[in-house]
Amino acid sequence: MMARKSKQEKLFDIHEEALREFELIQTALRDERMQCLQDRRFYSIAGAQWEGPLGNQFENKPKFEVNKIHLSVMRIINEYRNNRITVNFVSKDGNNSNELADICSSLYRADEQDSIAEEAYDNAFEEGVGGGFGAWRLRSEYEDEEDEEDERQRIRIEPIFDADSSVFFDLNSKRQDKSDAKFAFIVSSMTYDAFKSEYGQDPAAWPKIVTQRQFDWLTPDIVYVAEYYKIEFTTETILTYEGLTGEEKRVSELELEENPELGYELESMGFREIKQRKLKKKKVHKYIMCGKCILEDCGYIAGKNIPIVPFYGKRWFIDNIERCMGHVRLAKDSQRLKNMQISKLGEISALSSVEKPIFTPEQISSHQVMWSEDNIKNYPYLLVDPITDGTGNVVSIGPASYTKAPDLPAALAALLQLTESDIQDVLGNQKMGERLIANVSDEAIGLVQGKLDMQTFIYISNMARSIKRSGEIWLSMAKEILVEEGRIMKGVGLQGEVTQIELIKPQYNQNEGRIEYLNDLSNSDFDIAVEVGPSSSSRKNAITKALTNILQIVQDPETIQVLVSMILMNLEGEGINDVRSYFRKKLVKLGVVKPTEEELLQLQEEAKMASQQPPDAQTQFLQASAEEATSKSIKAKADTMLSLAKAEESKAKILEILSNVDIDQQNQILKAIKNFAPPALESSDIGQELGDRRTQIPQIDELSRV
DSSP: OOOOOOHHHHHHHHHHHHHHHHHHHHHHHHHHHHHHHHHHHHHHSTTGGGOSHHHHHTTTSOOOOOOHHHHHHHHHHHHHHTSOOOEEEEETTOOTTOHHHHHHHHHHHHHHHHTTHHHHHHHHHHHHHHTSEEEEEEEEEESOTTOTTOOOEEEEEEEOTTHHHHEEEOTTOOSTTOTTOSEEEEEEEEEHHHHHHHHSSOOOOOOOOOOOTTOTTOOTTEEEEEEEEEEEEEEEEEEEEEOTTSOEEEEEHHHHHHOTHHHHHHHHTTOEEEEEEEEEEEEEEEEEEOSSSEEEEEEEESSSSOSEEEEESEEEEETTEEEEEOSSGGGHHHHHHHHHHHHHHHHHHHSOOSOOEEOOHHHHTTTHHHHHTHHHHOOSOOOOOOEEOTTSOEEEOSOSEEOOOOOOOHHHHHHHHHHHHHHHHHHOOHHHHHOOOTTOOHHHHHHHHHHHHHHHHHHHHHHHHHHHHHHHHHHHHHHHHSOOTTOEEEEEOTTSOEEEEESSEEEEETTTTEEEEESOOTTOOEEEEEOOOOTTSOHHHHHHHHHHHHHTTOOOHHHHHHHHHHHHHTOOOTTOHHHHHHHHHHHHHHTSSOOOHHHHHHHHHHHHHHHHSOOOHHHHHHHHHHHHHHHHHHHHHHHHHHHHHHHHHHHHHHHHHHTTSOHHHHHHHHHHHHHHSOTTSOHHHHHHHHHHHHTTOHHHHHHHHO
16 A cells, blocks of 8 residues: 655645646747747837847848838727727526626626726737737735735736746647636746745746847846646535425535534524535646745635636647737738848948049149048139159049949839838738828728728737636636625726625515525626627727717607717716716616616615605696696586486475376476476486386376276
């Protein structure tokens, strides 16, 4: 039987395994990542376009740079910054009114705002567009690091710099978001002094070979350390308890071991165990390593995903090797050729363009001062001495020959035009999109701009995938971190409005007769959705333009009011926040915009106050007029009922009299009634009543037969 390994031996094995895995990954990806690093240097660092053998060839010659690529890359970056992509959590059952999903979205935006996530996104996007690969990370930290008793944590989104040379995933992972990776590395640098202060030992650098020789900041004091994230699978037993009312509760066996009172509490409440189930759970173990050992075993981190989000500009798998590139690589040769031609032109233009005479020393020996001062004093003529032969005869007076200005090679002029065209074909014709031409419609300009956008849309689309992955990692971490009952947190709405959210808020359910907990993220399970709008203008500007066009064809006053309010709510500018807030409140009151919890409470409070306040003078007048009209109607109805009652009373008296007289007298009375009775007392009705009475009075019935 083998002896169990000690903790130090296990850590040693993990360190050796990590070194082997990292060596395999770095060796396989070295050439690709080196190209990514060189591409980023090429467009962003002055002089980097002459690095390598080309610079050695032009060592003693002018080396000019006309950096066309930098402007093209910056345009793509600015398009992204003008169209931010954010995460929306969507209920899996398609319920758009799921409040918990909206709360998750608000909490995610709040974490983005508090951790300045824009810096992480912008850095990853720029590295991906420039070189082909970028990344950022998510990390949990305590809200108050100085308070030992405060266990509350928040999620922070942080940048990873030089991701192409510092972030490496499992070679077996094929998905673009690396959700199938089993482990990953982040390599970062420290000075020797910082390393000794942090870990209390002599540094041993983690092996890193993806570096560029022209690192301006590289010094011998730099040492590399690695963060190692490894997926581990554990088996957990879940116990299901059933209460007296049929309610079920699930508790892990580990929770019962850590808190034995929990089991007694469930039994005292009438719960009994009905089943057990073993679940396979995924956890992430984190280590910090140097070249010789594991510096720190950080244990399991929150969530079940490796908290690193990769971003690729363009990505392929060719020959089982992951390859990527950005916007720079295909334009590098054209840019180098452009620089060479400009440098050659500069060298030619620096040479003298004036033809200079060539003399023998004897011809100007006595006039050299005059020739040297000619450029300054501009003599009307210049003198030279003649050349004579041995007998004293003059052989030559003029110059022997002249220097000539250099000719511009025809091939160089043709290449200049071809190179400019090639750069535009690779990077896109930026001039057409940025130039404003008179008498050209907005639609035509939009078509030109849209054509440029299609060349760069792949970067925005890939960034949306990375943002979606970031939301998945955040939700996985939030389920384990945001679990404090009654914890008050900040939320941020879609328009930037700040709300207050109470986690795990108890509420009594009258229908089921039990207490429910609202805003509980521990059991939440949502789909992640991101939106990518047109990159030629900001989303708000696009919405404003569309609403303005719709406003021209709408006739309904209420619809016009809604559209105008939405346009003003989406305006951007300094000092316009109050106006936007006013029109948002207006749309909320109209029921167009869904209110936040705070706005809903405010509306309820306003309605309550309005019901308690006395109405204004106009409202009082209208109410009084309505009451007066109602009272008159009631009085008229009462008078009518009174008249009818009197008529019925008169009819009853007449019938009583008729029952006591003979038939002749009855006929005479009926005639008199017909002539003089009021309209309400019809004779036919009296005759009918009389007929009914005849069946009851024998005398009248007898007269009737006669």
